[in-house]
Amino acid sequence: MNNPKEITRVLFENFQPQAIYLFYAIGYVAIAVFIYGVYVQLRKYRRGKSDGSWNDLLHRFIDMAKTMVSHRTLVRRDKSAGRAHGLIFFGFVLLFIGTSTITLEYDILRPLFGVQFWYGNFYLLFSLVLDLAGIGLIVGLIYMMYRRKWLNLPKLDYKRVDRQVGDPDFDRNQYRREDWAFLWSFILIGVTGFVLEATRLVWLSGRPEVWDYRIWSPVGALLAQLMQLIGLTAEGASNLRVGLWWFHGLLSLTFIACIPYTKIKHIFTAATSLMFKDPLAGKRLPRVPDEQKTAGYKTITDLTWKNLLHLDACTKCGRCQEACPANAVGAPLSPRDVILSLREFANHALSAKEIPKEAELDIHGKDIGQVFMETLWSCRTCLACVEICPVAVEHVPIIVQMRRNLVEAGEMEPLLEKTLQTIHKTGNSFGESKRKRAAWAKELPFEIKDARKEPVDVLWFVGDYASFDPRNQKVTQSFARLMHHAGVNFGLLFEAELNAGNDVRRVGEEGLYELLASSNIGTIQSCDFKSIVTTDPHSFNTIRNEYPDFGGKFEIEHYTTKVKQLIESGQIKLKKKLDYRVTFHDPCHLGRYNKGYDAPRDVLKLLGCELVEMARNRDNSFCCGAGGGRIWIPDPVGIEKPSANRMKEAGQIEGLQVFVVSCPKDLTMFEDALKTSGFEGKFIVRELIELIDECIEYEAWEGLPQAV
Amino acid sequence: MKILIAVKQVAALDEDFEIRADEKDVDEDFLLYDLNEWDDFSLEEAMKIKESSDSEVEVVVVSIGPDRVDESLRKCLAKGADRAIRVWDDSIEGSDAIAIGKILAAVAKKEAPDLVFAGVQSSDHSYASTGISTAAYLNWPHAAVVADFKYQPGASQAVVRRELEGGMLQEVEINCPAVLTIQLGINKPRYASLRGIKQAAAKPIEELSLADVGLSTGDVGAGNSMSRVRRMYIPEKGRAEMIEGSLAEQAAKIIQIINEFKGA
Numbered sequence: 001m002n003n004p005k006e007i008t009r010v011l012f013e014n015f016q017p018q019a020i021y022l023f024y025a026i027g028y029v030a031i032a033v034f035i036y037g038v039y040v041q042l043r044k045y046r047r048g049k050s051d052g053s054w055n056d057l058l059h060r061f062i063d064m065a066k067t068m069v070s071h072r073t074l075v076r077r078d079k080s081a082g083r084a085h086g087l088i089f090f091g092f093v094l095l096f097i098g099t100s101t102i103t104l105e106y107d108i109l110r111p112l113f114g115v116q117f118w119y120g121n122f123y124l125l126f127s128l129v130l131d132l133a134g135i136g137l138i139v140g141l142i143y144m145m146y147r148r149k150w151l152n153l154p155k156l157d158y159k160r161v162d163r164q165v166g167d168p169d170f171d172r173n174q175y176r177r178e179d180w181a182f183l184w185s186f187i188l189i190g191v192t193g194f195v196l197e198a199t200r201l202v203w204l205s206g207r208p209e210v211w212d213y214r215i216w217s218p219v220g221a222l223l224a225q226l227m228q229l230i231g232l233t234a235e236g237a238s239n240l241r242v243g244l245w246w247f248h249g250l251l252s253l254t255f256i257a258c259i260p261y262t263k264i265k266h267i268f269t270a271a272t273s274l275m276f277k278d279p280l281a282g283k284r285l286p287r288v289p290d291e292q293k294t295a296g297y298k299t300i301t302d303l304t305w306k307n308l309l310h311l312d313a314c315t316k317c318g319r320c321q322e323a324c325p326a327n328a329v330g331a332p333l334s335p336r337d338v339i340l341s342l343r344e345f346a347n348h349a350l351s352a353k354e355i356p357k358e359a360e361l362d363i364h365g366k367d368i369g370q371v372f373m374e375t376l377w378s379c380r381t382c383l384a385c386v387e388i389c390p391v392a393v394e395h396v397p398i399i400v401q402m403r404r405n406l407v408e409a410g411e412m413e414p415l416l417e418k419t420l421q422t423i424h425k426t427g428n429s430f431g432e433s434k435r436k437r438a439a440w441a442k443e444l445p446f447e448i449k450d451a452r453k454e455p456v457d458v459l460w461f462v463g464d465y466a467s468f469d470p471r472n473q474k475v476t477q478s479f480a481r482l483m484h485h486a487g488v489n490f491g492l493l494f495e496a497e498l499n500a501g502n503d504v505r506r507v508g509e510e511g512l513y514e515l516l517a518s519s520n521i522g523t524i525q526s527c528d529f530k531s532i533v534t535t536d537p538h539s540f541n542t543i544r545n546e547y548p549d550f551g552g553k554f555e556i557e558h559y560t561t562k563v564k565q566l567i568e569s570g571q572i573k574l575k576k577k578l579d580y581r582v583t584f585h586d587p588c589h590l591g592r593y594n595k596g597y598d599a600p601r602d603v604l605k606l607l608g609c610e611l612v613e614m615a616r617n618r619d620n621s622f623c624c625g626a627g628g629g630r631i632w633i634p635d636p637v638g639i640e641k642p643s644a645n646r647m648k649e650a651g652q653i654e655g656l657q658v659f660v661v662s663c664p665k666d667l668t669m670f671e672d673a674l675k676t677s678g679f680e681g682k683f684i685v686r687e688l689i690e691l692i693d694e695c696i697e698y699e700a701w702e703g704l705p706q707a708v
Numbered sequence: 709m710k711i712l713i714a715v716k717q718v719a720a721l722d723e724d725f726e727i728r729a730d731e732k733d734v735d736e737d738f739l740l741y742d743l744n745e746w747d748d749f750s751l752e753e754a755m756k757i758k759e760s761s762d763s764e765v766e767v768v769v770v771s772i773g774p775d776r777v778d779e780s781l782r783k784c785l786a787k788g789a790d791r792a793i794r795v796w797d798d799s800i801e802g803s804d805a806i807a808i809g810k811i812l813a814a815v816a817k818k819e820a821p822d823l824v825f826a827g828v829q830s831s832d833h834s835y836a837s838t839g840i841s842t843a844a845y846l847n848w849p850h851a852a853v854v855a856d857f858k859y860q861p862g863a864s865q866a867v868v869r870r871e872l873e874g875g876m877l878q879e880v881e882i883n884c885p886a887v888l889t890i891q892l893g894i895n896k897p898r899y900a901s902l903r904g905i906k907q908a909a910a911k912p913i914e915e916l917s918l919a920d921v922g923l924s925t926g927d928v929g930a931g932n933s934m935s936r937v938r939r940m941y942i943p944e945k946g947r948a949e950m951i952e953g954s955l956a957e958q959a960a961k962i963i964q965i966i967n968e969f970k971g972a
Contacts, residue, residue: 288903295903410899417899424902425742433723511902 004120006209009127010200011106014238023249030253037260041312044350048305053276064275073274073390077319077620082390084143088186091137095193098130124216131197131217134190141187148179155318162332162375169368172340175316178263185255192248198223199244202237266315270391273313276306277392282383283593284545285400288510295510296404299361300346307398308350311343313391320385320395325623325642326378333378335385335395338371342398345369364405373411376402380642381506381628382588387619400628403508412507419632420509423516427498429632430468434495437462440473441492445701446484451491455528458483458490461520461543461556463536464499465664471671472664475687479535479559481702482692486571490533496523500539502589505546507629514550517542521552531555533562535689537589537596537663538627544594558590560599560662563692567606574695577608580657582691583650584611585670586621587663600662600688607691609660612653614646622646624669631665643673651679662688709861710766711754712821713789714812714842715747717773717780718832731939743780746827748897750890753857754825755788755898761861766790770815772800772808778913785911786904787897792913793819795921802930802937805833809841811928814921816846823866824887828853836889843887850887851880855894859884 012020067073071089075082102118109115118126148156158172197220204210205224214221227237259265288295297303303311320335321327327334345363349356363370376399385395406412407420422431441448451459460483466476483490501516520543524532532554534540540558547554566572582604590596597618604611616622625635625642635641647670650659659674661667670685718741725738751769758765769784770793771777781792795811803811816824824846826839836852843850855877856869863884870878871891882888918924930936951958 293907295901407899408901408904410901412899420899425740436723509902511904511906515902 007213008119008123027253030257033257034259040351041260044346045305045308047301047350047355048303048308051304051306053278053306060275064271067274068271077388081147084140087136087140091133091140094129094133095137098126124213127217131219134193135219138187138190141183145183155322160337161327161334162337162372182263185251189248189251189255192244194219194223196241196244196248198227199237199241202227202232203234203241205234266313269309269312270315273310274392276309278394280545281394282381282386282396283541284549285397285505287549295408296508297363297401298405299358300349300363301361308346310393311339311346314339314343314393315391317390319388319390323384323388323620325380325382325384325625329640329642329645331378332372333375338375338399339393339395341369341371371402373406376406377412377633379628380623380625380630382623383592384623387592400506400508404510407508413633415634416507416629416632420512423499423504424512428464428468429499430464432468437467437497438492438494440467440476441480444477444480448480449491450494451527451529452493452496456489456491457530458488459524459527459529459532460490460492461500461532461534461539462492462497463534463539463664465668466535469664469668472667475667475689478693479689481698482572482689485696485698485702486566493523500542502538502542503629505542517547517550521547521550524552524554531557533557533559535559535664537587541589541593558596560596560603560688564599564603572696574607575697576695578691578694580609581655582609582611582658582660583614583653583656584660585666586618587666588621588623588627590662591621592619603688604660607695614649616649624666626665626669641673643669644677647673647677647679651682656683659683659685660688660691661685710768710819710821711757712816712819712824713750713754713767713769714824714826714839715769715771715780715784716744716830717741717771717777718744718830727940731941732937733940741776743783744827744830746829746890746892749892749894750825750827751784751787751789752895752897753890756895757859757861763861765861768793768819770812772811781913782905782908783900785908786900793916794913795916797918797925799925800928803928804933804935805835805837806841807928807933808838810845811921811923812842813845814923816842818921822885826889828889828891839887839889848885848887849882851882852889853891854888855891857894
């Protein structure tokens with residue numbers, strides 16, 4: 001056994017003092033370049049507006065650390081890429097800790113305090129762990145190279161859907177070059193590290209305290225023996241090592257210096273982005289401060305520092321683009337491109353010493369880095385992008401903020417403008433008289449209570465589509481009968497109910513939203529009730545998540561939860577089982593927005609249906625295309641509608657009988673799509689309420705009028 | 709320069725409306741108020757001049773009506789009008805378009821604008837004469853149903869294109885100051901966002917009485933109008949019936965109907 005103090009790695013052995021000074025000088029320069037880059041980045045973020053996400057920092061940090069250690073968000077819907085990233089990530093982290101350990105001892109503890117610990121068993125374990133880390137890193141990088149070169153993944157194609165061939169920012173080739181430069185330099189650092197290790201072993205093969213313990217750096221040992229096999233001598237190895245040492249060292253230092261200037265910065269930006277993640281992003285949109293003159297984002301400096309940070313966190317993985325319903329049907333929108341455009345804009349405009357004039361900061365338009373209004377209006381605010389982003393980029397709030405500015409400037413579809421005016425005038429998107437809101441209830445054989453006049457247990461917020469759309473009125477009547485049959489003490493707001501405002505807000509007409517929300521909140525607060533129920537996921541979302549910001553804190557349930565409870569408690573007795581083969585479409589505002597994935601499925605099970613899932617289900621559900629006010633904007637002719645795309649997906653299910661929805665807008669969208677995409681007669685679209693209705697034996701007097 | 713725009717808050721009928729007890733109008737409970745559609749276009753036309761001009765252009769909107777009209781005026785202010793004036797006195801109730809023209813002319817005399825815009829007509833009463841009577845009281849030239857407008861701020865003449873029957877346009881040179889009634893479709897009116905309308909609440913609306921514009925109760929109201937509403941009612945609907953059956957049966961039915969009409 002050698003003296004454990006001797007079992008360690010040589011540092012700077014045989015180096016001239018000048019060479020060591022030179023190396024340190026270069027090291028300091030690299031660090032200075034790094035720090036300056038970080039300063040420029042931070043200065044950029046400070047040029048954004050303030051954001052109140054500084055609360056609960058410890059909690060946020062723990063959440064971020066958990067996400068990073070588990071790689072939870074990275075393995076979602078792309079296991080291999082996530083795992084390969086895990087190898088690179090953990091490899092890099094360990095190697096970084098390793099290098100820092102050496103610095104800690106060699107440059108700090110030993111010279112200052114004479115403390116030494118990097119030797120003996122600790123050194124051997126250290127050596128083994130770092131060898132494994134290095135292998136992980138290289139294997140991960142090789143997979144990533146393979147993936148980029150041979151898998152031809154559409155999401156890794158940076159060609160833009162909103163630009164034409166020939167436009168300067170059409171194919172974004174500079175990103176591809178950066179990707180490859182990153183992969184190659186990183187893998188070279190790893191590979192040269194191992195070769196360096198091997199040459200050191202060969203060079204010092206005469207020293208037992210080195211050579212006898214070579215197995216603790218297995219990769220280096222294997223390479224060293226191969227080198228000896230092809231005739232490398234100790235002297236040859238020593239010579240080779242000097243050159244390699246400088247190459248490896250300089251490359252590593254360059255890599256560090258480059259971090260804040262290149263995609264490598266995602267090490268920091270992605271982590272902080274995760275840390276400042278808003279769990280309600282998009283579900284609860286930001287208010288416009290009363291004192292603010294204009295609404296929404298017009299210039300890059302209107303973005304908050306958090307927005308600017310999110311822009312830098314994007315790693316271009318393309319998962320948002322893959323999940324985007326607008327992108328899927330060829331609309332000129334890729335959430336990634338919106339983020340990248342704004343990032344390029346911010347880097348260009350806000351990294352200089354002085355911020356350019358206001359006129360040069362406009363993010364709307366057709367120039368490089370600007371976002372087209374067609375792009376912004378293509379968004380369905382379905383949150384598929386926000387949901388899947390592995391680094392917590394919040395696309396939808398930025399898109400809505402930009403739309404707010406478009407609305408203020410009147411840059412929108414004439415039909416949408418008309419609808420907004422209609423809603424302002426009549427309180428509903430159908431342009432119907434307020435008095436007709438509860439007209440559907442007149443045909444029922446029982447009276448529904450007026451919650452404004454007498455106390456009720458359950459206040460039913462009906463919503464526009466369920467109130468005025470003739471097809472949905474049937475479902476609304478069925479639900480009324482169901483609640484009545486179950487003995488629920490419920491009531492309506494009648495003509496005092498206004499459009500809940502969820503979609504108005506997502507369009508970007510914040511003033512109108514404030515008007516609708518405050519009117520509804522006032523009305524609801526004047527009623528005596530225990531909780532609210534609604535069949536409309538859109539109303540559900542805004543009442544649940546957004547009304548509290550305006551002083552309206554209410555208990556609210558979507559009907560699927562309520563009905564499940566009523567069946568389980570025996571208040572609703574199912575007299576018959578259905579043997580349908582069904583599939584279920586998660587409405588965005590019930591599923592992704594509010595995590596109501598299980599209740600509708602449980603009800604289907606209780607009804608006896610055989611549920612076959614579509615490939616895109618639950619958090620990956622595919623929007624029907626009606627969200628974000630798109631139900632008021634005609635889809636362009638000639639390209640596929642998202643609803644038709646969904647029908648095709650459902651059509652692949654063998655023997656499918658019923659396509660079940662639990663949202664009034666879904667019923668409208670999919671019944672239409674069923675006809676236009678040629679599946680009529682193959683299966684039918686039904687509201688879950690209608691299936692429940694089939695299983696209840698009503699008394700004759702409870703029957704609904706035939707002609708509705 | 710200054711442009712005065714006469715706007716009106718018009719009433720739209722709600723479903724299942726009822727006629728007032730005196731049968732002269734619809735029961736106010738069943739009316740939904742909004743800015744007259746034509747006025748959006750005349751305001752936009754003025755805003756276009758304002759925004760393309762190098763020199764100062766003041767856009768002033770004026771309306772005759774009770775408090776509720778402020779909401780429509782605020783919409784105009786939100787779209788960019790500089791000032792708003794509302795003239796009201798309870799005695800104005802029942803005035804016809806000619807009497808309203810008299811009040812507008814009085815406001816115009818006070819404001820001394822270079823141009824007065826009005827909508828071709830209002831969507832509720834459709835007299836299409838308010839703008840013209842204003843011109844008459846001012847003794848200014850006027851052009852009705854303007855579908856295109858060219859004007860250099862400060863110029864003594866404007867060129868307008870008027871919409872005629874059969875898709876024809878008539879190009880007219882008109883001396884200023886003049887009164888123009890603006891037709892739908894002359895431009896694309898901008899959207900007034902609700903936030904804009906809310907913020908416009910900060911801009912004051914000047915409230916004028918009859919005396920402020922040099923008129924008295926003896927000038928306005930139903931009693932001082934040239935026409936008066938006698939009755940408002942829903943005419944009985946004509947009948948239509950689908951005749952079914954074989955040709956012979958259809959013919960027999962028609963003969964029967966004709967005989968009924970003849971009183972046979």
